Amino acid sequence: MKIILQANQKQKPARNASHSETGGEKVLREIAVDVPVSDIKTKKIKNVLKEMSQALASQDDGVAIAAPQIGYKLRIFSVSGKIFSPDFAKNREEKISSENNIKDLYFINPKISKLSREKDWVPEGCLSVRWLYGLTFRSKKATITAYDENGKKFTRGASGLLAQIFQHETDHLNGILFIDHAKNIKEELPQK
Numbered sequence: 001m002k003i004i005l006q007a008n009q010k011q012k013p014a015r016n017a018s019h020s021e022t023g024g025e026k027v028l029r030e031i032a033v034d035v036p037v038s039d040i041k042t043k044k045i046k047n048v049l050k051e052m053s054q055a056l057a058s059q060d061d062g063v064a065i066a067a068p069q070i071g072y073k074l075r076i077f078s079v080s081g082k083i084f085s086p087d088f089a090k091n092r093e094e095k096i097s098s099e100n101n102i103k104d105l106y107f108i109n110p111k112i113s114k115l116s117r118e119k120d121w122v123p124e125g126c127l128s129v130r131w132l133y134g135l136t137f138r139s140k141k142a143t144i145t146a147y148d149e150n151g152k153k154f155t156r157g158a159s160g161l162l163a164q165i166f167q168h169e170t171d172h173l174n175g176i177l178f179i180d181h182a183k184n185i186k187e188e189l190p191q192k
Contacts, residue, residue, distance in 0.1 A: 027068045028128055032075045032173040034109045040151040045076075045108075049149055052078045053104055062127050064165045066172035069128050077169035079105045083161060107146035112170055113155070116141035122164055124178045131189050134182030142166045 039045055048067060056065040056078060066077040081102030082088055121135040142163040145155045158166055168178060179185055 025071070027071055027073050028172070028177065029175045030068070030073055031175050032066075032068055032073050034075050035147075037109075037147060037151055040108055040147055040149070045074075046149075048072055048074065048076065049078070049106055052076070052106075056080055056104065059127055061125075063161070064169050065127060066169045068172055068175075075109050075173045077107050077110065077172065079107070079162070079165055079169075081105070083165075106149045107144065107166075107169070108148070110144050110146035110166070110170060110173070112142055112144050112166060114141075114143040114157075115139035115167070116163075121183070124164070124168065124182060126168070126178050128172075129177060129179055131187050132179060132185055133188050134179065134185035136164075136168075136178050136182045138164050138167050144170075 035045060051070055052065050052067060055070050056062050057080075059065075062080065063083050064077060064079045067074040081104045084102045116139045118140045119137055120140055122138050123133060124136045124138075125131075125133040140163060141157065141159045143155060143157045144166050145153065147153050171178065
């Protein structure tokens with residue numbers, strides 16, 4: 001099977017997220033570095049967060065993005081606020097709307113502190129390895145500790161899709177792509 005690892009031409013992230021067939025841009029395979037807490041409120045980090053938000057918003061099917069996906073070797077990921085919309089599950093079957101009033105969440109220097117023993121094979125894809133999808137073995141619940149965009153430390157528990165996102169995005173920060181441990185990987189091009 002030929003693997004196509006390029007972003008949708010119609011919806012390009014803020015930075016070029018296209019990758020070679022040999023595993024992607026170097027930054028995606030490196031371990032990201034912590035952001036000093038004193039730097040979280042700086043213009044540099046605010047710009048990275050803004051760029052992440054723009055890149056994520058440009059992808060109709062994107063639910064989260066990690067800083068390495070747009071070229072920054074920083075331990076940051078963002079979750080789209082659209083996943084908290086009451087209609088999100090229904091809209092996933094149709095076209096996901098990127099218009100909502102629910103704010104994106106930022107996780108700076110995230111650390112997963114707890115994963116449930118109960119796991120399941122769940123479908124997964126990634127903006128960095130278009131249009132590949134497969135099944136990954138993920139914990140059904142996860143707890144994460146991180147800093148928000150204001151430098152405030154918080155802990156959040158999650159189940160289902162959000163727990164899966166915590167694990168997928170933390171993998172990105174450790175240089176791991178879902179295709180490294182997924183099964184039944186196949187290419188599914190978008191329907192025109």
